[in-house]
Amino acid sequence: MPDLWLVALSAAAAAAVAVLGVIPVILSGEVSPRLGWANALAAGLMLGAGYVLRQQGIALSPVGGIAGSVVGVTFVFASHRFTNLADVDLSRPEDLASATVPQIVTRELLHSAAEGVAIGAGFLVDPRLGLLMAGTLGLHNVAEGAAISAALIERGWHPTKAALLSAGTMAAHIPAAVATAAWIGAGGLPWVLGFSAGAMFYLILVELMPESYRQRGHTGIAITASAAMSVVVLLHAILVG
Numbered sequence: 001m002p003d004l005w006l007v008a009l010s011a012a013a014a015a016a017v018a019v020l021g022v023i024p025v026i027l028s029g030e031v032s033p034r035l036g037w038a039n040a041l042a043a044g045l046m047l048g049a050g051y052v053l054r055q056q057g058i059a060l061s062p063v064g065g066i067a068g069s070v071v072g073v074t075f076v077f078a079s080h081r082f083t084n085l086a087d088v089d090l091s092r093p094e095d096l097a098s099a100t101v102p103q104i105v106t107r108e109l110l111h112s113a114a115e116g117v118a119i120g121a122g123f124l125v126d127p128r129l130g131l132l133m134a135g136t137l138g139l140h141n142v143a144e145g146a147a148i149s150a151a152l153i154e155r156g157w158h159p160t161k162a163a164l165l166s167a168g169t170m171a172a173h174i175p176a177a178v179a180t181a182a183w184i185g186a187g188g189l190p191w192v193l194g195f196s197a198g199a200m201f202y203l204i205l206v207e208l209m210p211e212s213y214r215q216r217g218h219t220g221i222a223i224t225a226s227a228a229m230s231v232v233v234l235l236h237a238i239l240v241g
């Protein structure tokens with residue numbers, strides 16, 4: 001079993017850096033167009049992380065890796081249906097008006113719990129992969145923290161409170177990562193690798209990328225997301241091999 005303190009600390013550090021997301025929001029007057037870039041960067045980093053995890057899962061067991069992905073997609077689909085938040089785009093004024101803060105928090109908690117599973121699963125494969133997942137998801141949390149903070153500041157929240165709440169929702173990484181690292185055995189590993197990859201791909205394809213395209217157009221967003229994905233895959237090749 002991986003060192004659970006290291007897992008918890010990595011997940012906590014990844015969550016904590018989300019507070020930095022408020023800085024670009026405070027510095028820029030205009031929020032919505034910049035959210036497109038933040039979302040695209042977050043999506044590209046998740047895409048890279050998901051690619052690496054899916055590859056690892058399928059290499060261990062094609063059936064478990066693919067079936068786990070289907071469970072991951074179903075989890076996000078069901079959580080969107082359950083919380084009624086499938087079509088909420090925080091950059092749209094009409095959505096911002098209709099989405100309540102508990103709804104925003106619930107959506108982000110479920111989102112970051114699925115990513116916590118990715119951190120825990122990474123540690124189960126190799127501590128270096130776990131650290132790479134935590135680093136990648138931490139960087140993407142800055143971008144997602146910016147999106148959440150911007151949404152809360154537009155609702156009249158103080159920037160400090162908005163930053164703390166965005167990091168608080170990312171803290172769902174910690175129990176999800178530790179539980180995955182502690183409880184999942186060798187037989188379940190391809191499943192959790194597939195699960196986290198499937199959940200992230202679905203979030204990227206139905207949530208982050210459509211929002212980015214709406215906010216900022218197509219070409220720049222597609223290039224940003226692909227470049228971020230390539231950096232993660234390259235780092236994986238260099239650091240983990």
Ligand SMILES: [Zn+2]
Nearest residue numbers: 046111115144
């Ligand atoms: Zn995310």
